[in-house]
Amino acid sequence: YQKSLFRVDEYEWGDDHWVRGQITNPITNSTISSQTSFVNSYWANLYQGISRATTLLENLPRAKSTVSEATYKRIEAEARFVRAYCYSVLISHYGDVIFYEKSVPLKESYQLPRTDRKVILNFIYKELDAAAAALPKSYAASDVRRATKSTALGIKARIALYMSDFATARDASKAIMDLGIHDLYPNYQNLFLKDGENSSEIIFSLPQSVSLGQPFLGTGDVRTYITRNSGGFGSQIPTWSIMDIYECTDGLTVDKSPLYDPHQPFKNRDPRMTMSIVELSTPWLGYVYQSHPDSVQVYSPKLGNRVKNNDTRSIAQFASYTGFVWKKRVDQSWADLRLSESPILILRYADVLLMYAEAKIELNDIDQSVLDALNSIRARAYGKKSVTDAGYPKITATDQATLRNALRRERRVELVLEGLRYMDLIRWKLADKALNVDVPGLNDPTKQDRKQWPFTNTLLPIIDKDGLVFHEHIIKAGYARKIAGYQFDAARQYLWPIPASERLLNAELTQNPGY
Secondary structure, three states, X not given: OXXXXXXXXXXXXXXXXXXXXXXXXXXXXXXXXXXXXXXXXXXXXXXXXXXXHHHHHHHHHHHOOOOOHHHHHHHHHHHHHHHHHHHHHHHHHHOOXXXXXXXXXXXXXXXXXXXXXXXXHHHHHHHHHHHHHHOOOOOOOOOOOOOOHHHHHHXXXXXXXXXOOHHHHHHHXXXXXXXXXXXOOOOHHHHOOHHHXXXXXXXXXXXXXXXXXXXXXXXXXXXXXXXXXXXXOOOEEEXXXXXXXXOEOOOOOOOOOOOOOOOOOOOOEOOHHXXXXXXXXXXXXXXXXXOOOOOXXXXXXXXXXXXXXXXXXXXXXXXXXXOOOEOOOOOHHHHHHOOEOOOEEEXXXXXXXXXXXHHHHHOOOOOHHHHHHHHHHHHHHOOOOOOOOOOOOOXXXXXXXXXXXXXXXXXXXXXXXXXXXXXXXXXXXOHHHHOOOEEEEOOOHHHOOHHHOXXXXXXXXXXXXXXXXXXXXXXXXXXXXXEEEOEOOOOOOOOOOOOHHHHHHOOOOOOOOOX
């Protein structure tokens, strides 16, 4: 139930992640409708959370004499947090929605109209402020992860940012920073594994446990992420778009940096690239990963000999269509157990720093604290302990347009595969550009120019002022093939439709435009 309540948007709804074999993706195929399954499940699960929290709050006074005051206040604050969180997801995805803060009789519930989301937003702020005031700063490491003061403030900052209330987003994220209890975990790659799940960077997550029968991903899903040599399918994969947005070590993008080598795309790049995407010709899950069509055999450190290479499409036609697979949050246990214990991340401190920086940039309130917030994240990526250390490309610009571009690129690479890219594209009104493109992949092995592997040096990707990457000219020139065509209808898709099943029950529910 927690997984269905604390929603993490699907990775393939954005431009960083692609899934081979998907019959349809209602977001990137522009087929979303009032009967789409997730349109209905989001609505139902979130309102179930609201109803349960409301019922608990209404009946909580009956337990006042049987529990301690501290326990009473904590449970009350957690219920208010859950209800506010649910409303925040509803208004960010559907716009105006049904709103109630007291239980409604069944007959009356079928007559409730939609409420302006600005009204609901004010209620969300009120509830999260009350929760933040009552919740503790932290819990003992032995306790289950629960909502804290930082959790409530962080969700307040997030929904404020989504609603373009930048002053509130700035103040809420700054309040977390001022608590002085969160910091960036020193190792970006390990942060997303078991080693990092209890670090001070993780503000709110849902721990998973194979031994307790609650893995994040089951066997079928895990196999879609791991390589074919290690027993997987290699079908949930990074796009060339995300690969091309990682800067070079001089701080320039691949279309501008003299350090970029399309034939060695991981060389001289932001270290987060090799921490998030498996580098070619490196050991991974017991086998050297190489998708080159002539690499029909690879060495297996696990077996101690060379084996048939099922990760190249010249051997296995369904090997990764882009030639690459994800490393982020994956480790050897995925291949050994065919299960995943990676926690579901809802909020971490790096996101808070980025929200603070973005809010200040949009308010044109640019000062050293903005640069420090951005550079502390970049410094961590390069293994530096302080923003003042040398050896990484610092952001030094102070004009709003340049910083906005840098911030958006930083969010994309830092938070990749954390379920936030879709809503970033929606709130920045960039989805109609990012999701109306052809998706490139490797040419068929018989047509692959070996001298232009894996990327061509004849044509570089186009990266625009919004940090979006385009490859249509490369596909047209024959250096890549089109593996999918994204479509996004800007006239309607910036909001989801109200579920048809709800409108059949409630004649007062209006529909969003275009559905």
